Amino acid sequence: MKRRTSGLRGVGVAMILLWSLVPIYWAIKTSLQTEADARAKPAHYLPTNATWQNYATLLSGDGDVPAQIRRSTLNIVIECGAATVVTVLLATLAAYAFARMQFRGKTVLFYAVIATMAFPAYTTLIPLYRIMSTFGLVNTYTGIVLVYVSGFLPLATWILHNYFASLPSGIEEAGLVDGAHRLQVLWHLLLPLARPGIISTALITFLFAWGQFLFPLVLSSDLSTQPLTVVIASLQGRHVVPSTLLNAAGVLAIIVPAVLALAFNRYIVNGLLAGSTK
Amino acid sequence: MLRIRRRTGTRITPPRRRTALIAGLTGLALVLAGCGDGGNGxxxxxxxxxxxxxxxxxxxxxxxxxxxxxxxxxxxxxxxxxxxxxxxxxxxxxxxxxxxxxxxxxxxxxxxxxxxxxxxxxxxxxxxxxxxxxxxxxxxxxxxxxxxxxxxxxxxxxASIMVTTVNTEMFQKAGVNPAPKTMDEYTNALRTIKSKGVVQYPLNIPFAAAEGLSTYWYEATNAFGGSVLDKDGKPQFATPDTAGYKAAQWMVDALKSGLVPPGNINVTDSQGQQTLMAKGVVASTFSDYSGTVGTLYGIKASSSVVGKVKYIKTPGVSGPAANLSNPDGxxxxxxxxxxxxxxxxxxxxxxxxxxxxxxxxxxxxxxxxxxxxxxxxxxxxxxxxxxNLIGGADLEPMLEGSKPVFEGGAPAWYPKFSNAVYTNLHAAATGSMSVEQAMKAISDTATQLASGS
Incomplete structure (x- = not known):
C-alpha cells in the first residue's frame, strides 16, 4: 500500500515537473533556432543547428531592437527596484502597527487592507489611469512605482504582519521598559529578527512587479518608461510573429526572476508561510 | 490593486482573453460615455x-x-x-x-x-x-x-484585403484548375488534391478561438453571396439558406471531411500562414491577407514554397466574389x-x-x-x-473592387460580436455544438447587442 502511494506521488511530481518545465525548455530550444528550423514539420525536439543569433540580435549592435531591449531592461529594474523598496518600507511600518500597537478600529482597518487583495486588478486600472493622468504621472517612473506600491502593499503588509506577530513580545516589552520608544524598538530589536521576513517580502514584491504587463502598458507611453515585458510584446507583428526572437526575449526576461527564485527559494516559502504555525 | 501573476509572459495571453479585455474595456467606455459628460463630440x-x-x-x-x-x-x-x-x-x-x-x-x-x-x-x-x-x-x-x-x-x-491564396504547383499536380471561380469548383479541387495524395490536408482554416477565425467566416460568407450583418447591424445567418450559415457549414464540413488538418482546431491565422501555407503543408488558404505572397510565401527564409503561391480571385457562388477590407487607419x-x-x-x-x-x-x-x-x-x-508588388496585377483589381466587411460600418459592439463568433465557431469545429447551435448562439448575441440590451 505504502509503495503504491509512493509510486503515485512520483507520478504526480513528474507530471507537475513536466507541466512546469517543458514550456520553459521549449522556449529555450526555440530561442536557439532559426525561424525555419523552429517551424519545421515534424518538430525538432532538440535544437538542430543551434545558434545564438537571436540573442545577438537582442543584445548587441546599434539597431532599434537592441536599444529597446537595453532601455526597457533598465526601466524594469528601476521600476521594480523602487517599488520593492517603497513597498517594504511602508509595509514594515504598517505591519508593525497592526501587529503590535493598540488603536481603535485596528482590526477593521487591517481586514479592510487585506480585503483589497480580493479586488480584480482590472477594476482599478481605469481609475488609477485617470488619477495618474490628472497628476501628470502617466509615462513617469513615479506613476508606475506608485501603482505597483498600491497594488502590492496589502500582501506585503499581511506577510510582515504575520512575521511580527510570530515574534515573542517579551523582547519588545524589555526594550520599552529600558526607555526606548516605538521606532527604536522596531529599528534596533524587531527588524533584525524580522530580516528573513523582510527579505522574503522584498523578493515576492519584486517578482510580482517584474511580471506586470497591463498596468505598465497603459501607464507608459514610450520607451522612456516601458518595461521589458511591454517592449517584448511590441516585437510581434500583426500578421507575422517572429517566434524565435520572441522566445529569446522571453528567456532573457525570465533570467532575473528565475535566478532570484532559485537562489532565495527558502525565503520566499518562509515568507508565504509566515504565521501559519506557532 | 494589482493581480498577482505567476508568469512574466503576459504577452502571450491567449487571443480570446485579450479580446475579452478589449471588449470589457470598451463596454465600460461605452457605459461611461453614455452616463458621463465626456461623450460625443x-x-x-x-x-x-x-x-x-x-x-x-x-x-x-x-x-x-x-x-x-x-x-x-x-x-x-x-x-x-x-x-x-x-x-x-x-x-x-x-x-x-x-x-x-x-x-x-x-x-x-x-x-x-x-x-x-x-x-x-x-x-x-x-x-x-x-x-x-x-x-x-x-x-x-x-x-x-x-x-x-x-x-x-x-x-x-x-490596404489590407482578405484574399485567397493557392499553391499552384499542388493544384497542377492534382490536375485541377489552380484558379477555380466558384466555391463548388474550389471545394472539388481541394477534394481532388486530397484524394490524389498531393497533400493530406489541402485547406488551411485557422479554427483557434481568435479574431482570425471571425474574419475567415466573414470572407467565406461573402463568397457564399451574403453578408454577416445588414446595414442596421441585424444578423443575416440564422437559417440554413443564408450565406453565413452555409459558410459556417462549409468550414466545419471541411474540417470533418479531412480537408483541413485536425490540429487546426488550435491554429491561429498567422500560425496557419507561417507553419502550414508557407511550409507547403496545405495547398490553399481561402481567406488570407493581401501581401503575404510577397512578404512571407515568397521569402526563402520563411517559406519552402517560394514562387509557387499566388493570389486568385476569391471564388464565389457563380463567379469570383469581391474581397472584404480589413485595413489599418x-x-x-x-x-x-x-x-x-x-x-x-x-x-x-x-x-x-x-x-x-x-x-x-x-x-x-x-x-x-x-x-x-x-x-x-x-x-x-x-x-x-x-x-515592386509581387502579385500586383492580381491584387490591384481586387483592391479596387474591395468592400467593407459590414455594410453599415463596424458596429460599436463589434468586439463582443467577434468574441461570440469565434467562440461558437470554434465550439462547432470541436464538435461540442452543432453548426445550427453555433449560428443560433451568434445570432442571438448579435440581436441582443443590436437592440442595445
Whole structure:
C-alpha cells in the first residue's frame, strides 16, 4: 500500500515537473533556432543547428531592437527596484502597527487592507489611469512605482504582519521598559529578527512587479518608461510573429526572476508561510 | 490593486482573453460615455499649434525610415515621437485611454473593426474637418470602412484585403484548375488534391478561438453571396439558406471531411500562414491577407514554397466574389495635445507619394519595414508598374473592387460580436455544438447587442 502511494506521488511530481518545465525548455530550444528550423514539420525536439543569433540580435549592435531591449531592461529594474523598496518600507511600518500597537478600529482597518487583495486588478486600472493622468504621472517612473506600491502593499503588509506577530513580545516589552520608544524598538530589536521576513517580502514584491504587463502598458507611453515585458510584446507583428526572437526575449526576461527564485527559494516559502504555525 | 501573476509572459495571453479585455474595456467606455459628460463630440482642448511641437504617434508598426521623418520635421517643424506597440496591446491602450478620457497620443491606430465603437464614443475628431476626405474617396476605396455616423474616424494608411491564396504547383499536380471561380469548383479541387495524395490536408482554416477565425467566416460568407450583418447591424445567418450559415457549414464540413488538418482546431491565422501555407503543408488558404505572397510565401527564409503561391480571385457562388477590407487607419483622439499638427502628419503619412516610398517603389532606403500595401490605388499602380508588388496585377483589381466587411460600418459592439463568433465557431469545429447551435448562439448575441440590451 505504502509503495503504491509512493509510486503515485512520483507520478504526480513528474507530471507537475513536466507541466512546469517543458514550456520553459521549449522556449529555450526555440530561442536557439532559426525561424525555419523552429517551424519545421515534424518538430525538432532538440535544437538542430543551434545558434545564438537571436540573442545577438537582442543584445548587441546599434539597431532599434537592441536599444529597446537595453532601455526597457533598465526601466524594469528601476521600476521594480523602487517599488520593492517603497513597498517594504511602508509595509514594515504598517505591519508593525497592526501587529503590535493598540488603536481603535485596528482590526477593521487591517481586514479592510487585506480585503483589497480580493479586488480584480482590472477594476482599478481605469481609475488609477485617470488619477495618474490628472497628476501628470502617466509615462513617469513615479506613476508606475506608485501603482505597483498600491497594488502590492496589502500582501506585503499581511506577510510582515504575520512575521511580527510570530515574534515573542517579551523582547519588545524589555526594550520599552529600558526607555526606548516605538521606532527604536522596531529599528534596533524587531527588524533584525524580522530580516528573513523582510527579505522574503522584498523578493515576492519584486517578482510580482517584474511580471506586470497591463498596468505598465497603459501607464507608459514610450520607451522612456516601458518595461521589458511591454517592449517584448511590441516585437510581434500583426500578421507575422517572429517566434524565435520572441522566445529569446522571453528567456532573457525570465533570467532575473528565475535566478532570484532559485537562489532565495527558502525565503520566499518562509515568507508565504509566515504565521501559519506557532 | 494589482493581480498577482505567476508568469512574466503576459504577452502571450491567449487571443480570446485579450479580446475579452478589449471588449470589457470598451463596454465600460461605452457605459461611461453614455452616463458621463465626456461623450460625443467634446473636444479635448488641444493646441492648434502646428510648428515647433512634438507629437506622439502610436501605431502597431515599425516607424518609417529616419530620413523620411526628419524630412517631415524639416518641412513642417513637427517632431514625431513614434510609439510601436503590438496590435492587441495598442487596442487595450486605446480602450483604456478612451474610458479614462485622457491623453496618450496625438495620432493613433484606428482599426476597421473598432470604427463603430470609437465613432460612438466620439473619442476621435472627424477627419473630414482636417483632410479633404471627399477628394480622397475615389483613390482610397477602403475609406468607406472608416465611416461612422457619416463621419470619417480615421484615414486608411494601408490596404489590407482578405484574399485567397493557392499553391499552384499542388493544384497542377492534382490536375485541377489552380484558379477555380466558384466555391463548388474550389471545394472539388481541394477534394481532388486530397484524394490524389498531393497533400493530406489541402485547406488551411485557422479554427483557434481568435479574431482570425471571425474574419475567415466573414470572407467565406461573402463568397457564399451574403453578408454577416445588414446595414442596421441585424444578423443575416440564422437559417440554413443564408450565406453565413452555409459558410459556417462549409468550414466545419471541411474540417470533418479531412480537408483541413485536425490540429487546426488550435491554429491561429498567422500560425496557419507561417507553419502550414508557407511550409507547403496545405495547398490553399481561402481567406488570407493581401501581401503575404510577397512578404512571407515568397521569402526563402520563411517559406519552402517560394514562387509557387499566388493570389486568385476569391471564388464565389457563380463567379469570383469581391474581397472584404480589413485595413489599418490612423486618427486623432479628441484628447490629442496637438490635433492640427497630428492632422498634418496624417496628411503626409497617407499621401500617395509617401505610400509609394514606404512600399519600396523608390528604393529600399525609403521603404517602411513591414509596410503591406498602399491604401491609394495610384500608389499600388506605381508599384505594379515598377514590378515592386509581387502579385500586383492580381491584387490591384481586387483592391479596387474591395468592400467593407459590414455594410453599415463596424458596429460599436463589434468586439463582443467577434468574441461570440469565434467562440461558437470554434465550439462547432470541436464538435461540442452543432453548426445550427453555433449560428443560433451568434445570432442571438448579435440581436441582443443590436437592440442595445
Amino acid at each position: 467634446q473636444a479635448g482642448g488641444g493646441s492648434t499649434q502646428t510648428s515647433g511641437v512634438t507629437i506622439t504617434v502610436a501605431l502597431a508598426s515599425d516607424p518609417p525610415p529616419k530620413a523620411a521623418l526628419e524630412a517631415f520635421t524639416k518641412q513642417t517643424g513637427i517632431t514625431v515621437n513614434w510609439v510601436n506597440l503590438d496590435w492587441d496591446s495598442l487596442q487595450n491602450k486605446i480602450s483604456a485611454a478612451a474610458t479614462a478620457n485622457t491623453y496618450f497620443a496625438d495620432a493613433t491606430n484606428v482599426d476597421w473593426s473598432r470604427v463603430g465603437q470609437l465613432g460612438k464614443l466620439g473619442w476621435y475628431f472627424p477627419m473630414e474637418d482636417y483632410v479633404d476626405t471627399a477628394a480622397m474617396e475615389a483613390d482610397v476605396p477602403q475609406l468607406a470602412s472608416f465611416k461612422s455616423d457619416g463621419h470619417v474616424v480615421g484615414i486608411p494608411y494601408d 490612423i486618427g486623432i483622439p479628441k484628447k490629442a495635445k496637438y490635433p492640427n499638427a497630428a492632422a498634418k502628419f496624417i496628411e503626409w503619412f497617407t499621401a500617395t507619394e509617401q505610400q509609394a516610398d514606404f512600399s519600396g517603389v523608390n528604393g529600399p532606403d525609403k521603404t517602411m519595414p513591414g509596410y503591406p500595401l498602399p491604401s491609394h490605388l495610384s500608389a499600388v499602380k506605381q508599384m505594379t508598374a515598377k514590378g
